[in-house]
Amino acid sequence: MPKNKFKVFATCHIGDAAENRLRERGCVLEVYPGPEAPPKSLILEKAGSGIDGLITTLRDPIDAEVFEAGKGTLKVVSQIAVGFDNINRADANRYKIPFTNTPEVLNDATAEFAFLMMGTLSRRMWDSEKLVREQKWGAWHPFLPFLGDEITGKTIAIIGTGRIGLAMIKKCLGFDMNVLCYDPVYQNKKFVADVQLLMDMRHRLGMVKENTWIKYVPLEEALSQSDYISLHVPLVREGDAPTYHLINERTLKLMRKEAYLINAARGPVVDENALAKALREHWIAGAALDVYAKEPLPADSPLLDPEIQDRCRLFHHFASAGRITRLSIDPDKGMAGRCIQGLLDVLEGNYGGDTAKMPYVVNKEVGHRTGEYGEGI
Numbered sequence: 001m002p003k004n005k006f007k008v009f010a011t012c013h014i015g016d017a018a019e020n021r022l023r024e025r026g027c028v029l030e031v032y033p034g035p036e037a038p039p040k041s042l043i044l045e046k047a048g049s050g051i052d053g054l055i056t057t058l059r060d061p062i063d064a065e066v067f068e069a070g071k072g073t074l075k076v077v078s079q080i081a082v083g084f085d086n087i088n089r090a091d092a093n094r095y096k097i098p099f100t101n102t103p104e105v106l107n108d109a110t111a112e113f114a115f116l117m118m119g120t121l122s123r124r125m126w127d128s129e130k131l132v133r134e135q136k137w138g139a140w141h142p143f144l145p146f147l148g149d150e151i152t153g154k155t156i157a158i159i160g161t162g163r164i165g166l167a168m169i170k171k172c173l174g175f176d177m178n179v180l181c182y183d184p185v186y187q188n189k190k191f192v193a194d195v196q197l198l199m200d201m202r203h204r205l206g207m208v209k210e211n212t213w214i215k216y217v218p219l220e221e222a223l224s225q226s227d228y229i230s231l232h233v234p235l236v237r238e239g240d241a242p243t244y245h246l247i248n249e250r251t252l253k254l255m256r257k258e259a260y261l262i263n264a265a266r267g268p269v270v271d272e273n274a275l276a277k278a279l280r281e282h283w284i285a286g287a288a289l290d291v292y293a294k295e296p297l298p299a300d301s302p303l304l305d306p307e308i309q310d311r312c313r314l315f316h317h318f319a320s321a322g323r324i325t326r327l328s329i330d331p332d333k334g335m336a337g338r339c340i341q342g343l344l345d346v347l348e349g350n351y352g353g354d355t356a357k358m359p360y361v362v363n364k365e366v367g368h369r370t371g372e373y374g375e376g377i
């Protein structure tokens with residue numbers, strides 16, 4: 001047992017293996033039993049109790065109040081999630097607290113889920129299963145009681161070409177889809193050119209009848225020319241390229257009547273009232289959502305309107321929830337592994353104590369070395 005003891009509070013369980021690993025590495029770990037989020041008052045109480053590390057997730061508001069409570073002792077916030085819109089980066093920097101997240105390891109799980117939601121929606125799998133379960137399947141028929149839409153060979157808009165957007169493009173490649181890319185800040189032209197080479201090669205080898213294509217286009221073109229629109233942008237509320245309510249009445253009206261919207265990014269990217277209206281009034285064909293403005297989805301959400309349930313698939317923020325992706329303690333495979341490694345890098349002063357060199361630290365600009373904690377403000 002290492003002699004340095006670090007006090008760590010986790011706002012949720014992150015799996016037995018990861019928790020045991022932290023204990024083996026000399027952490028005295030307390031875990032909020034959950035599964036619901038602890039009240040903010042408890043996070044403040046724990047932050048003020050002399051903890052060195054705080055493990056959080058996307059439902060925990062981490063801001064100046066928390067950093068002030070932890071002033072002088074709190075050394076790191078380690079988030080088990082790739083998104084960190086719940087953590088106030090400016091506040092973390094003012095208090096000189098590095099925070100970490102868990103990117104990369106969930107790219108495929110999340111993209112795979114987005115793709116599968118798209119299939120479930122478009123091929124009406126939920127309606128089909130309901131028919132069988134409710135004993136309403138009358139007879140095999142060429143087109144009754146309903147048909148779905150094939151995905152193969154269609155055009156998809158990938159809104160946001162960061163890590164998960166690129167993973168989604170790779171899934172779409174196997175389904176011979178054309179791809180329209182849009183990203184407000186990041187354009188991976190090399191990746192897009194490489195995918196086009198693969199598309200051309202598949203056509204040359206006779207694997208696809210018609211050649212497929214991929215290109216960057218403006219948002220309006222992506223929305224108006226696609227059969228599927230899949231969102232992969234982070235939630236950005238302010239600044240030059242906000243994504244809050246990127247999908248609203250105006251942008252929904254740009255979509256084709258036959259088009260489907262897929263959201264496995266962040267709920268507030270979509271104006272839910274506008275989306276419910278678009279589904280009710282058939283401006284678009286359907287939507288599959290894994291994330292919401294408020295989670296869990298409130299009972300009075302317009303998205304739960306029975307009138308639109310045949311064209312609105314709803315999931316419980318579940319896209320990255322593959323067993324290995326969530327629980328593996330290998331930082332190259334699992335979010336739990338990446339979460340504890342990020343925490344330990346800071347607490348143990350790995351990388352010469354230079355937080356700018358630590359791979360899972362998000363706010364690399366926080367600019368301090370291990371041992372200089374908490375004297376911000």
Ligand code: GLV
Binds near residue numbers: 082
């Ligand atoms: C899930 O939504 C995540 O940000 O990891």
